[in-house]
Each structure stands twice: as structure tokens, then as C-alpha cells.
Amino acid sequence: xxxxMTLTLVLSAALAATVYWVATHTxxxxxxxxxxxxxxARTNPMYAAQRFVExxxxxxxxxxxxxVPPPTSVVVLSAWTWDLSPARRxxxxxxxxxxxxxxxxxSVATNTEFxxxxxxxxxxxxxxxxxxxxxxxxxxxxxxxxxxxxxPRRDGGRWLCDFDDDFSLTTRxxxxxxxxxxxxxxxxxxxxxxxxxxxxxxxxxxxFRRLFDGDHGWLLAQAAGVRAGDDVHFxxxxxxxxxxxxxxxxGGPVVVLAAILVAFxxxxxxVRFGPLAAPAPTARRxxxxxxxxxxxFALHHGGSEALxxxxxxxxxxxxRRRVAGxxxxxxxxxxxxxxxxxxxxxxxxxxxxxxxxxxxxxxVRHTIALLETARRRLIVxxxxx
Numbered sequence: 001x002x003x004x005m006t007l008t009l010v011l012s013a014a015l016a017a018t019v020y021w022v023a024t025h026t027x028x029x030x031x032x033x034x035x036x037x038x039x040x041a042r043t044n045p046m047y048a049a050q051r052f053v054e055x056x057x058x059x060x061x062x063x064x065x066x067x068v069p070p071p072t073s074v075v076v077l078s079a080w081t082w083d084l085s086p087a088r089r090x091x092x093x094x095x096x097x098x099x100x101x102x103x104x105x106x107s108v109a110t111n112t113e114f115x116x117x118x119x120x121x122x123x124x125x126x127x128x129x130x131x132x133x134x135x136x137x138x139x140x141x142x143x144x145x146x147x148x149x150x151x152p153r154r155d156g157g158r159w160l161c162d163f164d165d166d167f168s169l170t171t172r173x174x175x176x177x178x179x180x181x182x183x184x185x186x187x188x189x190x191x192x193x194x195x196x197x198x199x200x201x202x203x204x205x206x207x208f209r210r211l212f213d214g215d216h217g218w219l220l221a222q223a224a225g226v227r228a229g230d231d232v233h234f235x236x237x238x239x240x241x242x243x244x245x246x247x248x249x250x251g252g253p254v255v256v257l258a259a260i261l262v263a264f265x266x267x268x269x270x271v272r273f274g275p276l277a278a279p280a281p282t283a284r285r286x287x288x289x290x291x292x293x294x295x296x297f298a299l300h301h302g303g304s305e306a307l308x309x310x311x312x313x314x315x316x317x318x319x320r321r322r323v324a325g326x327x328x329x330x331x332x333x334x335x336x337x338x339x340x341x342x343x344x345x346x347x348x349x350x351x352x353x354x355x356x357x358x359x360x361x362x363x364v365r366h367t368i369a370l371l372e373t374a375r376r377r378l379i380v381x382x383x384x385x
């Protein structure tokens with residue numbers, strides 16, 4: 001047997017032994033896993049408590065704003081700021097005193113104004129220094145105190161979870177019903193206020209899935225005194241939607257219009273790929289174009305007399321160089337001499353030089369053109385003579 005075959009047999013045996021060990025020490029079993037909450041159960045922390053109360057024959061509703069119910073109703077407060085508004089605090093206190101049943105958890109019971117009104121307080125006691133042992137798990141047994149006979153009820157106690165036994169409730173008024181922990185500290189108590197009652201729970205056992213822990217369902221039924229036909233209101237203000245969600249809910253059209261306006265302003269002031277119009281040529285105008293443009297501007301804006309005087313002066317300067325004794329000649333002799341040398345009509349030239357106002361404004365252009373023609377011909381004839 002070769003070395004390679006020996007190594008293969010050893011590895012095969014080791015693999016077979018591993019497979020055999022795994023097969024004999026493992027098994028397949030179905031395990032129920034809780035599915036994540038969906039729909040209202042995902043957003044409503046008191047959803048399970050509401051369904052539980054409805055299963056007991058009562059009517060349950062979730063409120064985000066206090067609407068004082070009839071005195072025969074039950075209000076369960078959680079994540080509620082007791083002294084945020086004096087008006088609603090006074091309304092809730094008057095409702096309890098008129099016969100309402102109020103249940104609060106630790107998020108409300110620690111409020112100073114609530115403790116002043118209800119008579120509840122807190123006492124700290126380090127459970128690690130007590131002689132009586134406390135269980136290490138999250139759930140502990142709590143003894144229920146009687147309502148009538150004054151003797152503790154011996155039924156094995158109730159299992160409650162996630163209560164902090166280092167703190168216990170105190171009451172200024174006598175408690176009608178209570179639950180005590182292993183250290184004799186009060187964790188749940190009900191007192192009479194006016195014609196109604198207030199039940200304080202030193203924990204938060206009714207939110208989300210915590211209702212399914214221990215005897216929390218029984219605790220809710222006992223704390224609220226739920227009976228068939230009761231109207232139970234779960235009141236909370238700790239789960240309001242975000243500011244953006246509230247803005248969209250109450251001002252959706254304004255948000256849409258503002259977004260359209262911002263988009264239009266960004267588009268209007270944004271950088272484009274090219275100019276809106278072709279750029280004008282940057283070449284300079286010729287001297288002749290500038291002169292013609294200046295003349296047109298002066299002609300259309302009351303400067304025709306200045307243009308005519310300039311044309312006459314230019315003609316006289318050219319005539320002095322061609323006609324001997326030009327300055328001493330009479331006016332008619334001047335125009336006749338210039339007309340003869342320039343080859344233009346003498347009467348038309350005389351009218352153009354001495355009588356321009358007799359012409360209509362639109363004829364001034366022709367008058368200046370005649371004077372300029374005569375001047376240029378004098379210059380040309382001078383150059384060829």
C-alpha cells in the first residue's frame with residue numbers, strides 16, 4: 001500500500017467519524033419564532049392591551065389627546081406628562097374625583113404634581129441588604145393584599161416581570177388593594193380619591209409585548225377593575241409622529257407648492273449649457289458707419305440745422321480753393337460758379353445753400369446729399385486739374 005493510499009484512508013475515516021458524531025448528537029425540531037409586529041401593532045404600544053381588554057368584554061380605544069370621558073370609564077396613562085398643561089391636569093383630576101378609575105405606570109407616577117395630588121410617593125430600599133433573598137431572574141412573585149378581611153391572600157402570589165424592587169411605593173392614603181414584593185415593598189397600589197380611584201404601578205408592564213410576560217394581563221384587569229361593558233381609554237402622548245410627518249399631514253399642499261417654487265427658482269438661476277441668444281459681434285464699426293449713424297441720430301432728434309451748416313461750410317472751403325476771389329463774390333455768383341464747376345443745377349444749389357428752412361424735414365436729407373455731391377466733385381476736379 002502506497003503512502004498516498006494510506007493518507008486517503010485515514011482522511012476518509014476521520015471524515016466518516018465526524019459525520020457519525022454530528023448525526024448522533026443533532027436532531028431536527030420545529031421551533032416557534034415570534035413574527036415581527038405588523039400594521040397597528042407595530043406603531044401602537046398599547047395594541048396588545050387594547051385587544052386583551054376587548055376580549056374581556058370591554059370597549060378599548062387609544063387616545064393621543066385628552067377628551068374627558070364619562071365618570072364610569074377607565075383611563076390608563078402611559079408616557080404622559082402630568083403637569084404639561086394645568087387645564088388638562090385639573091380636568092383629569094376632577095374626572096377622577098367624580099368617579100373615574102385612573103391607572104398610571106412609572107412614567108407618570110414619578111411626577112411631583114401627580115404625587116402631591118394622589119398621595120403616592122417613592123421609598124428607596126437596597127434589596128441586596130435584605131435578609132430575604134430575591135430571585136435573580138426577571139420575574140418575581142408578588143403577594144396580593146386583600147380588599148376586605150385584612151388577611152394576606154395565600155394563593156401562591158402573582159408573577160410580575162421587570163419591576164425594580166429597590167424602589168417601592170408609599171401612600172399617604174390607605175391602600176384599597178396592593179401587591180408587595182419579596183421585601184414587603186409595595187409595587188402596585190390603589191387608593192380612593194373622591195368618588196374615584198387611582199392605581200399606581202411601579203413599572204411599565206402594559207406596553208408592547210410586555211403584557212404577555214408573567215401575570216401582566218391579570219394585573220391590567222385588576223388594576224383597571226375591568227368589567228364587561230366598561231369603556232377603557234389608553235392615553236399616551238409619547239408616540240407622536242415626527243415633525244416632517246405632521247407637516248405633510250397638515251400642510252401637504254403648501255409643501256408641494258413650495259417645492260415647485262424652489263425648483264423653478266433653481267432652474268431659473270441655474271447655469272445653462274449655452275447663452276439664450278447668439279453673442280453680438282465684437283468687431284469695431286468703420287469710421288463711415290459711425291459718421292452715418294451719428295448723422296441719422298442728429299437728423300431724427302432735431303439736429304438737421306447743425307448738419308446743414310456743417311455741409312455748407314465744407315462746400316465753401318472746397319470752393320475757395322477752386323474759385324478765385326470766392327469770398328468777395330455775391331451770393332448768386334458763388335452758387336453759379338460752384339454749380340458750373342460741379343455740374344449741378346444752379347437754382348437747386350442756391351436753394352440748398354441759402355433757403356433750407358423752406359424744405360420739409362424729410363427733404364433735409366436730399367439737401368445735404370446735394371451739398372455733399374457738389375463738394376466732392378469740386379475736390380475731384382481739383383485733383384484732376
